Amino acid sequence: MAKKKLMRYEEIHNFPNVIYTEIVDAENRIVSRNWDEHAFEKAQDTVVEIGCGRGEYCIDLARRNPHKNYVGVDLKADRLYIGALKAKEEGLTNVMFVRIRVEYLIPFLGDQKLSEAWITFPDPYNRTVNGRKRLTAGTFLDVYRHIVEPGALLHLKTDDPTLYEFSLESLKENGAEILFHTNDLYSVTEELGDATAVQTTYEKRYIKEGRLIKYIRFCLN
Template sequence: MGSKNKLKRFQENETFKNVIQPTREEAINSFSYKGKWHSFFGNNNPIIVELGCGKGEYTIALARKNPNKNYIGIDIKGARFWRGAKTALEENLENVAFVRTQIELVDFIFAKQEVSEIWITFPDPQIKYQRTKHRMTNAAFLKKYDAVLKEDGIINLKTDSEFMHGYTLGLLQGAGHEILYANHNVYNNEGAPKEVTETQTFYENQYLEKGKWITYIQFRLKY
């Protein structure tokens, strides 16, 4: 994507009513919607968050299927989720929002027990050991998710990385968290949740065409 195209998308994002772009300082010290997301949407419906939402494909797809739930995509790359934000506006999806911020600030964006469900879709597995702190399912990140999730809140991890799948599964089992579902080839399992198999991103389709397996874990945190 050229720099001019990126700049145009950044400028358009500023005009979109469903896009919020706080500075890091604002996110940490004075994020206006923390604990008040229901006022943004104008209802008390459950809040579902997609972390590292990319183009917003999963956020949009789930929002279409579940109009009685509110969906928020979070990513630091606004030029990517521009597509999802624009699609939501074009389709008059009032249950969609996007926040441009770092994922590690999730506990500053949401209040305690404000989120019903989290989706993590195709994150960078950060395979090198020195990158462990950046893995989105490491112990530190799980603590942040626990801080914003309701007591019965659910986390979904969908990835093409066997490493990420195995790492997360081992971590969850070792810490005594509740694993609701786990499969390393979700499209070859008749019991897989429909939201997992009926919703696919652009890159996921590419992975499937190459014969790669898609893994999925659904779990609850138990601290």
């Protein structure tokens, strides 16, 4: 492990805006389920970003929407370190990060229900045969059903056409209601709020390279 990555791995355990969980067995038991101990400064709707990476998207959302709380979820501690440090330096009290596998969010959250979910530029896993690792595969949609409130909005943004088409089919097959979708987000003239107002560094790069950004808004019944 590189020296810088090791340093981040050690430091992140002490960050006040990070919950670092570890799974201990196949029954999804977690070493320390401490979600309730890390309450936000204000009790308000909580939005999750699945696979948040460095947290750019949820940090920008937190800046734009102080009336909501945001939690970024990812497995890579060194990526979370960057987002958590940025949020801490800016004094953002309505965003925090959780190091956890998406599959274990149900036991981690318990009865807590989230008001909205964003899946922003996830790995398309185009080398896998059946797409089961994609974050819009049926097994992951079942997780989202358990952790979001009934009727909550979920959003997918991607530059990958294969993931976009796969997601549309997966959503239909798994009983989701597709509220809006486009294979060219920035050609749409209607107001789409945070879907277009917030862009990560990678998204800006993709747009500059001429890649079309795809977007799906849906809910799970």
